[in-house]
Amino acid sequence: MMTLAEVKDWLKTQISCPNWYISKIDGSKEQCIGIYSVAGPTPVIALGGIENTSYATKAISILVHWGKNADIAEQKAQEVYNCMFGQSAEIGGKRVIQFNMRTPEPVSVGTDDNNIFEYVIETVIYYERSGM
Numbered sequence: 001m002m003t004l005a006e007v008k009d010w011l012k013t014q015i016s017c018p019n020w021y022i023s024k025i026d027g028s029k030e031q032c033i034g035i036y037s038v039a040g041p042t043p044v045i046a047l048g049g050i051e052n053t054s055y056a057t058k059a060i061s062i063l064v065h066w067g068k069n070a071d072i073a074e075q076k077a078q079e080v081y082n083c084m085f086g087q088s089a090e091i092g093g094k095r096v097i098q099f100n101m102r103t104p105e106p107v108s109v110g111t112d113d114n115n116i117f118e119y120v121i122e123t124v125i126y127y128e129r130s131g132m
Contacts, residue, residue, distance in 0.1 A: 002058040002127055004035050006092030011035070011062075014083040025065055027112055033080065034063040040124050055097055056129050062121040064106065070117055077106035077119030084123055091127065100124040 004022040011033070012020055019025075019032035026032060040059025046052040064080055066073040084099035102122040109118045 001056070002092055002094060002125065004037060004060065007058065007060055007125070008035050010089060010091040011080070011083070015080055025063060027065065027114065027116070029065070030067050030116060031076075032065050034065065036061045036063065038122060054129060055126050058125040058127065060123060060125065062123075064119040064121070065112070065116055066119070067117065068115055073117035073119065074106070074108070077121065081106050081121050084121075091125070094127040094130060097126040097128060100126060 008020050008022050015033070017031060017033045019029045021032060021034040023034070023036055025034035038059045038061045040057050043057070044053065044055075046054070062080060064073070064077040066076045081101070085101050087099065089096040089099075100123060102124070106119040106121045109120050111117055
C-alpha cells in the first residue's frame with residue numbers, strides 16, 4: 001500500500017514549498033500544497049490471484065494553494081504537474097510504473113475566501129506491488 005504521507009514526502013524532494021499537508025490544508029498559509037485521496041480505478045487481481053498481481057494504484061488529488069498572483073500560481077501548479085507527467089519515480093520504496101494524469105494540465109479552481117489562487121492536479125499512480 002502507498003500512503004498520502006509517502007507521496008507528500010516524495011513530492012517534497014521534487015518541489016520547493018514552505019508548507020505541506022495531507023487531507024487538509026491550512027488556508028491561512030499563502031503558499032502550501034495538500035495531497036488528498038480520491039476515487040481511483042477498480043482494483044485488478046491477476047488470474048493467478050493476489051500473489052500474481054504485479055501492480056496496485058493510488059489515486060490522488062493535489063491542491064496547489066499559491067499566493068495572490070495568478071501567473072505565479074499557474075507556474076507553480078505546472079511545475080508540480082511536470083514533476084509527474086511522463087516521469088518515473090520511487091515512492092515509499094515502490095517503483096512507480098506510471099503517473100496517469102487525469103487532465104492535460106493543472107485545473108484552476110479560482111481563488112479561496114482570502115483571494116489565494118488554487119489549482120488541482122489529479123493522477124492515478126500505478127506502482128509495483130512489494131513482495132513480488
